[in-house]
Amino acid sequence: MITKRRGDVSLVSVTVDLVIFTVRSDCLQVLLIERGKEPHLGSLALPGGYVRDGEDLDEAAARELLEETNVDAERLHLEQLRTYGAPARDPRGRVITVAYLALGPDLPTPTAGTDARAARWVPVKTAISDETPLAFDHKEILREGVERARAKLEYTTVATAFCLEPFTVAELRHVYEVVWDTKLDPSNFHRKVTRAIGFLVPTGQRRVPQLGRPAALYRRGYATTLVPAILRTG
Amino acid sequence: MITKRRGDVSLVSVTVDLVIFTVRSDCLQVLLIERGKEPHLGSLALPGGYVRDGEDLDEAAARELLEETNVDAERLHLEQLRTYGAPARDPRGRVITVAYLALGPDLPTPTAGTDARAARWVPVKTAISDETPLAFDHKEILREGVERARAKLEYTTVATAFCLEPFTVAELRHVYEVVWDTKLDPSNFHRKVTRAIGFLVPTGQRRVPQLGRPAALYRRGYATTLVPAILRTG
DNA sequence: TAACTAATGGTCATCTTGACCGGAAATCGT
DNA sequence: ACGATTTCCGGTCAAGATGACCATTAGTTA
Numbered sequence: 004m005i006t007k008r009r010g011d012v013s014l015v016s017v018t019v020d021l022v023i024f025t026v027r028s029d030c031l032q033v034l035l036i037e038r039g040k041e042p043h044l045g046s047l048a049l050p051g052g053y054v055r056d057g058e059d060l061d062e063a064a065a066r067e068l069l070e071e072t073n074v075d076a077e078r079l080h081l082e083q084l085r086t087y088g089a090p091a092r093d094p095r096g097r098v099i100t101v102a103y104l105a106l107g108p109d110l111p112t113p114t115a116g117t118d119a120r121a122a123r124w125v126p127v128k129t130a131i132s133d134e135t136p137l138a139f140d141h142k143e144i145l146r147e148g149v150e151r152a153r154a155k156l157e158y159t160t161v162a163t164a165f166c167l168e169p170f171t172v173a174e175l176r177h178v179y180e181v182v183w184d185t186k187l188d189p190s191n192f193h194r195k196v197t198r199a200i201g202f203l204v205p206t207g208q209r210r211v212p213q214l215g216r217p218a219a220l221y222r223r224g225y226a227t228t229l230v231p232a233i234l235r236t237g
Numbered sequence: 238m239i240t241k242r243r244g245d246v247s248l249v250s251v252t253v254d255l256v257i258f259t260v261r262s263d264c265l266q267v268l269l270i271e272r273g274k275e276p277h278l279g280s281l282a283l284p285g286g287y288v289r290d291g292e293d294l295d296e297a298a299a300r301e302l303l304e305e306t307n308v309d310a311e312r313l314h315l316e317q318l319r320t321y322g323a324p325a326r327d328p329r330g331r332v333i334t335v336a337y338l339a340l341g342p343d344l345p346t347p348t349a350g351t352d353a354r355a356a357r358w359v360p361v362k363t364a365i366s367d368e369t370p371l372a373f374d375h376k377e378i379l380r381e382g383v384e385r386a387r388a389k390l391e392y393t394t395v396a397t398a399f400c401l402e403p404f405t406v407a408e409l410r411h412v413y414e415v416v417w418d419t420k421l422d423p424s425n426f427h428r429k430v431t432r433a434i435g436f437l438v439p440t441g442q443r444r445v446p447q448l449g450r451p452a453a454l455y456r457r458g459y460a461t462t463l464v465p466a467i468l469r470t471g
Numbered sequence: 472t473a474a475c476t477a478a479t480g481g482t483c484a485t486c487t488t489g490a491c492c493g494g495a496a497a498t499c500g501t
Numbered sequence: 502a503c504g505a506t507t508t509c510c511g512g513t514c515a516a517g518a519t520g521a522c523c524a525t526t527a528g529t530t531a
Contacts, residue, residue, distance in 0.1 A: 012250045012287050013250075013287070013288070013289065013290045014248035014249065014250060015248065015249065015250075015251050015288075016246050016247075016248060016249075017249050017251075017322070017333060053246050053247070054247070054249075054322065055247065056247045056324075056331070057324045058324065059322060059323050059324060060320060060321075060322040060333070083319055083320065085317055086294060086317065086320040086335050087294075088251070088288070088293060088294040088335070089293050090290075090291045090292065090293060097290070099251060099294070099335075101320050101322070101333075158392070171478085172478080172479085173477075173478075188520070188521075188522090189477080189478075189479085190478085190479070190480075190481090190521095190522085190523095191519075191520060191521085193478075193479060193480085194479090194480085194519095195518090195519085197479095198518095211527095211528070211529090212476090212477070212478090212528080212529090213476095213529080214475080214476050214477065214528080214529060214530085215475085215476040215477025215478065215527080215528065215529080216476080216477050216478045216479075216526060216527040216528055217477090217478080217527065217528060218477080218478055218479090219478085219479090231517095231518070232466075234519095236519090236520090405509090406509080406510085407508080407509075422489070422490075422491085423508080423509075423510085424490090424491080424492095424509090424510065424511075424512090425488075425489060425490080425491095427509075427510060427511085428488095428510090428511085429487095429488090431510095445496095445497070445498090446497080446498095446507090446508075446509095447498080447507095448497080448498060448499085448506075448507050448508070449496080449497065449498080449506085449507040449508025449509065450495065450496040450497050450507075450508050450509040450510080451496065451497060451508090451509080452508080452509060452510090453509085453510090465486095465487075468488095470488090470489090
C-alpha cells in the first residue's frame with residue numbers, strides 16, 4: 004500500500020462517487036459504469052472520480068455528474084450521502100470516497116465517461132441483488148442511497164426531482180409507487196399532495212393523455228419539507 | 238499551499254471533527270476546545286484530529302471522542318454528519334474533514350486533549366451566535382449538527398441517548414424541550430412516548446423525586462425509528 | 472352513443488393530535 | 502394529622518388526518 008505523509012500526517016486520495024437515480028420504464032434505475040481500468044477492470048461500479056486540486060466536494064460531484072450523464076447538475080437534486088473510508092476499501096491505497104445522491108427525471112442515455120468502457124441504466128432491484136457484483140464497497144453505498152431516497156420521499160418534496168416540469172399528479176404518484184415499490188390509492192394521494200403546502204403549483208394547463216380524463220399540470224412549489232408528511236405504511 | 242500528488246492524483250489530509258452534544262443545566266451544550274496550536278491558536282473549535290493510517294472513519298471518531306471526553310463511544314450515539322472539503326477551509330493546505338454528531342448524557346467535565354489548551358461545555362445558543370467566533374468552518378458544521386439533532390428527535394428514538402438509564406418520561410421530555418427550545422404538554426407527551434412502539438421499556442421501578450408523585454422508570458426499547466413520529470409544530 | 476379509462480371529488484369510520492381537566496402519590500408546613 | 506403543593510399520569514373532547522371506497526367528470530375508442 005502506498006502511503007505518503009505531510010509532516011506527521013498521512014495523506015489520502017479523495018474521490019466522489021455518485022448514486023444517480025431516475026425513474027425509467029416503471030422502475031427505479033441507477034446509473035452504473037463498466038470500469039475501463041484497474042482495479043476492478045470490467046466490473047460494474049458507481050460513476051465517480053478524483054476530487055481535483057482547488058475543487059470543492061460539491062463541485063467535484065457536479066462535474067462528475069456532467070461528465071457521466073451530460074446533464075447539468077442545476078437540473079438535478081444533488082446531496083451528499085455519506086463518506087466511506089474503510090482502510091482497505093481500495094487496493095490502490097488509502098482512498099476515501101464522498102458519496103453523493105443524485106435524483107433526476109428520465110435522463111438521456113449517458114455517454115461513457117473517461118474512465119469507463121460503458122455507462123448504462125440498471126434497475127435498482129438488479130443492481131442491489133447478490134447476483135450483481137459491484138466494485139469496491141459500491142453495493143453498500145448503493146443500498147444506503149436507495150434507503151435515503153425512499154426515506155426522503157416521505158418528509159421532503161424531492162420526489163418532484165424525478166419529474167420533468169410540468170408534470171401531473173399521476174406522474175408524481177408513479178414516482179412514489181416505483182421508488183417505494185407499492186401501489187398507492189390515486190384519490191388519497193391526490194388529496195395529500197395537493198393539500199401539502201408549497202408542494203405543487205398549478206399551471207392552469209392540462210395534458211390530454213392517451214386514455215382517460217385530462218390531468219392538471221403542476222410545477223414544483225417552494226417547499227422543501229413536506230407538511231404533512233406522506234408516510235409509507237405497510 | 239502544500240500539495241502533493243500520487244501519480245496524477247492530488248493527496249489531501251483527512252480529519253474527523255466531533256459535534257458532541259449533551260443536555261446540562263436545562264440547556265443544550267456542545268463540547269468545544271480552545272486550540273493549543275496554529276492555525277487558529279487560542280480559538281474555540283470542535284474537537285477532532287487526523288485520521289490515522291489504517292483507521293476507519295468511525296474508528297477515528299470514536300478514538301477522538303475517547304481522547305477528548307474520556308467517555309467510551311459505546312455509550313454514546315455516534316453518527317456521521319457530513320464531510321466538508323472547501324479548498325481553502327484550512328490554511329495548512331488541502332484538508333477535508335468528516336464531521337460526526339455525538340449525543341450523550343451529562344458527561345464528566347472533559348480533560349483537555351492533546352492539541353487543546355482546554356475543553357469545556359458551551360451552551361449551543363452561545364456557540365452558534367455571531368459573538369462567538371469558531372475556528373475553520375466549524376460554525377457551519379455546528380449549525381448543521383444542531384439542525385440534524387433537532388430533526389432526528391422527531392422521527393427517531395435518539396433522544397434517549399441523552400438520558401442515563403433508567404430514566405423517567407419527564408427526563409425524556411426535558412431533553413425534547415431543551416433541544417427544541419419549546420415547552421411540551423406533559424400529559425400529551427407522556428401518551429405519545431409510551432404508545433410509540435419499541436421506544437420505552439418499563440423497568441417496573443419508580444423514582445421518588447424531591448417533590449411530586451414518583452415517576453416510573455424506563456430503559457431504551459429496541460426501536461430506532463419512531464412510529465408514530467413526534468413532530469415539532471409551531 | 473355506449474363503453475372504457477383515468478382524474479378528481481366526496482363520504483365515512485378510524486386514528487392522531489392538542490388543549491385541558493382531574494385523580495393519584497409523594498413531600499412539606501403547620 | 503391534615504391540607505397545600507407538586508408532579509405523574511389517565512381521561513375527555515373537538516379538530517384534523519388517514520385509509521377504504523364510491524361517484525362524477527372528461528376525455529378516447531368501438
